[in-house]
Every structure is written in structure tokens, then in C-alpha cells.
Amino acid sequence: MKRSDLAVYFIMGTENCKENPLSVLEDALKSGITMFQLREKGAKALKGEAYETFALTCQSLCKEYAIPFIINDDVELAIKINADGVHVGQEDKPLAQIREQLKGKIVGVSVHNEEEMKLAVAGGADYVGIGPIYETQSKADAKPAAGVSFLSKARTDYPDFPIVGIGGITTNNALEVLRAGADGVAVISAICQSSNRGQTINQLK
Numbered sequence: 001m002k003r004s005d006l007a008v009y010f011i012m013g014t015e016n017c018k019e020n021p022l023s024v025l026e027d028a029l030k031s032g033i034t035m036f037q038l039r040e041k042g043a044k045a046l047k048g049e050a051y052e053t054f055a056l057t058c059q060s061l062c063k064e065y066a067i068p069f070i071i072n073d074d075v076e077l078a079i080k081i082n083a084d085g086v087h088v089g090q091e092d093k094p095l096a097q098i099r100e101q102l103k104g105k106i107v108g109v110s111v112h113n114e115e116e117m118k119l120a121v122a123g124g125a126d127y128v129g130i131g132p133i134y135e136t137q138s139k140a141d142a143k144p145a146a147g148v149s150f151l152s153k154a155r156t157d158y159p160d161f162p163i164v165g166i167g168g169i170t171t172n173n174a175l176e177v178l179r180a181g182a183d184g185v186a187v188i189s190a191i192c193q194s195s196n197r198g199q200t201i202n203q204l205k
């Protein structure tokens with residue numbers, strides 16, 4: 001994984017968009033996203049066979065565009081379908097165990113404070129996700145919007161570590177997140193709901 005892979009990190013699940021999620025993903029890939037994460041959450045989330053089939057379809061679309069395909073939380077599925085990596089939160093399995101299970105793959109970790117950052121870096125994470133930076137509608141149990149202060153601190157403490165900002169990021173505030181030291185922005189709704197994804201994605205860079 002290169003730090004530039006984090007530039008425009010699209011995250012989506014079937015609940016995030018009104019249009020057909022696969023056409024949204026294809027349009028986003030055509031429009032220049034640099035990494036994709038399948039994050040299938042919520043009451044109507046796909047499960048079992050349907051989830052796996054959907055993941056395989058997303059994976060083959062990403063392969064067509066040579067874009068890394070990341071699965072949120074589900075380490076077992078990531079291993080089973082040979083995804084390019086996983087993104088895990090603090091409540092998931094210990095990082096050391098995930099790192100062991102996914103040698104050579106991308107392991108991203110959500111961090112919210114210096115202690116979590118230290119443990120993620122020491123534990124072999126390939127990148128960290130910091131947020132929510134701004135208010136978000138896309139994560140029911142999100143912590144309060146933290147602004148860019150912790151992101152700036154993390155960048156100061158770890159000048160060369162891959163960091164992506166997440167949470168309420170739009171074309172209007174992406175620059176602030178990048179200026180604070182993020183390598184890129186992770187986005188759900190601004191891309192899902194965009195009426196011109198090419199323009200939106202260019203304005204997130």
C-alpha cells in the first residue's frame with residue numbers, strides 16, 4: 001500500500017445509497033477513487049451468501065480498475081475471498097492476531113486518541129483512520145465530531161505514517177483535513193449522494 005492509495009478512499013454498503021450500489025461503485029471507480037472499502041452495516045445489511053456474492057462482485061469491479069478492495073470488520077470473509085485487506089475498529093479482534101492472519105495484506109485501524117494510535121502503529125497497522133472529523137449521518141454510533149486537532153497531533157507524532165481522515169467530509173472541508181496532515185479522505189455520503197462523481201472526487205483531492 002502506498003500513502004497515495006489513501007487519497008480518495010470511498011466506503012460504501014448497500015444501505016448508503018438509493019441507487020444500485022454496484023453502479024455507484026463502478027461510477028466511483030471510473031471517476032478516480034483510489035481505494036474502496038465494503039462496509040455492510042445496518043438493519044438491512046446483506047448477510048451470508050448474499051453478502052459474500054455482493055463482496056465478490058465489488059472485488060471484481062475493483063480489480064478491473066486496479067483499486068485496492070478492503071472489507072470492513074469481517075476478517076474471515078477477507079481471508080476467504082482474498083481481499084486486499086481489512087479495516088477494523090477497536091472492538092474487533094486483537095490487532096496482533098489480525099496482522100498474523102493477513103500477512104502481506106492491508107490492515108487499517110480506526111483510532112481516536114494517542115494511546116490507540118501508538119498501539120496501532122506498534123501492532124503493525126498499514127494505515128489508521130481518524131475521525132469522525134465532522135458530524136456524520138453515516139455511522140449510528142459515531143463518537144462526537146473531533147475536528148482536526150487529534151489528526152494534526154497524530155501527524156506531528158508520526159510524520160511518515162499513513163493517515164486517512166473520516167467523518168462528514170465533503171468537497172467543502174476536505175482541504176482542511178489534508179492541510180491538517182491526512183494523506184487522504186475516507187468518504188461515504190459525499191460520494192454516494194453526488195450528482196457528478198467525477199467532479200466531486202476531483203474536489204476531494
Ligand SMILES: Cc1ncsc1CCOP(=O)(O)O
Nearest residue numbers: 132136138167168187188189
Ligand atoms: C465509518 C465512519 N467512521 C467514522 S465516521 C464514519 C462515517 C463516514 O461517513 P460520511 O462520509 O458519510 O460522513
Ligand SMILES: C=C1C=NC(C)=NC1=N
Nearest residue numbers: 072087110129130166186
Ligand atoms: C470506521 C472507519 C474509520 N476509518 C476508515 C478508513 N474506515 C472505517 N470504517
